[in-house]
Amino acid sequence: MTHMKRTTLKFINLFTVFLFGSIAAIAQPGVGGTVAEGIVAVVGNNIILKSEVEGSFEALEAQYRQNGLTLEICDVVEDQLMEKLLLHHAEVDSVIVDDNEVESNVNRRLEALLGQFGGDIKKLETYYGKSMAEIREEMKPLMRNQLTAQRMQYSITQNVEVTPTEVQEYFATIPKDSVPLINSEVEMAQIVIYPAIDEEEEQYVIDKLKDFKQRILEGRSFATMAILYSEDPGSQKNGGMYEGIKRGQFVKEFEAVAFNLQPGEVSDPFRTVYGYHIVQLIAKRGEELDLRHILIKPKISDVNLNEAKNAMDSIRMKISRGDVSFEDAVDLYSEDDGTRYNRGMLMNPQTGDTKWDVSTLDRSVFYAIQGVNVGGISEPVLWRDDEQKEAFRIIRVVSRTEPHQANMQQDYGRLQAMALQHKQGKEMDRWLKEKINHTYIRINNEYYNCTFSRDWNNDGTSNRGE
Structure with missing residues (x-):
């Protein structure tokens, strides 16, 4: 297959990989052994699965098509090779990402994903055939890999700088018909x-939520009350339900109340930047909560x-x-x-x-x-x-x-960023060439007969290092 010239994907979008690709648990192959069935490549201590490649391709190809671009499966394979190489050397160089960073990024991705379903958790779970808790847990290692690879790339290029002279020299190399418009x-x-907001209106909302709480304590369904009265579009249709909530996902005033409730307990009304709430804790698993809530916004x-x-x-x-x-x-x-x-x-x-x-x-x-x-x-x-x-x-x-x-007078900042990106790319290319020659890499050509932009295969003798 002829390699298609394109803008290289810096990293496979692991969030998309998770959603559309099937993840298989496979033991690591032994160094020097044959590449096992289902494994496209081995890079150091990391493997690339056929299911990962094809799941990623399926997801990304639709995005490319929407933008009038073409994506080939070998493009995905090469980007997977790059990512696994970064992950391998991140381990060698002790580049780590802490759990809090993984958690906060997973939370943001989940919120974005939930927004695509109008905030309806049930629709999301039905579409993917998994509970929100399962989606969260399966996303974590993929997010950790993505963040680790990004941090490793940053460590390689962080000291690269460009001088005004270099910016001018870079600008001079751009053909006149290619200068950005x-x-x-x-x-x-x-x-x-x-x-x-009138004090009377705020008190009216507080009293209304107090009445809701009393009716719930007397046996009314919290879920029904949320469907009828809550003004939170993210949970109203789902009976006010949020599952798998962890610290950092909601504003601090909300979490201060929710994490201090006992299962079944209903809070008093409290205020956040969004309005006034009452919360009922459904279940608590360590530092993870399932809860329902009702939001009422004071009217102006x-x-x-x-x-x-x-x-x-x-x-x-x-x-x-x-x-x-x-x-x-x-x-x-x-x-x-x-x-x-x-x-x-x-x-x-x-x-x-x-x-x-x-x-x-x-x-x-x-x-x-x-x-x-x-x-x-x-x-x-x-x-x-x-x-x-x-x-x-x-x-x-x-x-x-x-x-x-673009010109140097009006657009220096933009051109400086372009020159810096170009110089960082050259440094990244230098690093990749060096590490490819000193890292164990095996590619199973039975799946995809690819011609890559880099010599990942080499001659089979120099890939015996780290």
């Missing part, structure tokens, strides 16, 4: 005001919404008149902790800087700043934050660039 980008800053009155909008109009007017600078207004008035300590600047989580490609902006932001000149400020717009709380905000357009081909 940079879409229009903006930098933005914001001021946020949250509407007040139209009066309070109007007051918040009027306050935002007043702030905008003060800035426009020159009574206060935008930066000072952020410090004086903004209630968003995520931006108020950074002069209101909105950071792009995808790039880690303050520039936003206009084509990727949320629709509400795009329309809010449409027609706003650099230095100008939008009208107040209603907004929901990451915790789905309503607020009003004004957005200042700090800078805007027109679409253009």
